Amino acid sequence: MQDLQFYGIERRNNIMSRETYNYKRTAITTARDLCYSDEVVMQIRNAKTENEISRIMRDARLKEV
Secondary structure, eight states, X not given: OHHHHHXXXXXXXXXXXXXXXXXXXXXXXXXXXXXXXXXXXXXXXXXXXXXXXXXXXXXXXXHHO
């Protein structure tokens, strides 16, 4: 349960698949490891699809370069 609080996300049945949930958790961890802003982490938390998460990560990467 503490793990869910750390990521600030919650998997609910019929809302997101297990794969999407895990992808979101991995993306949040990666964003923190790469020292992306808190704004990027919040955008990932609020994302609903894997495509949206990928776009956020790509935009953050391009902004950091």
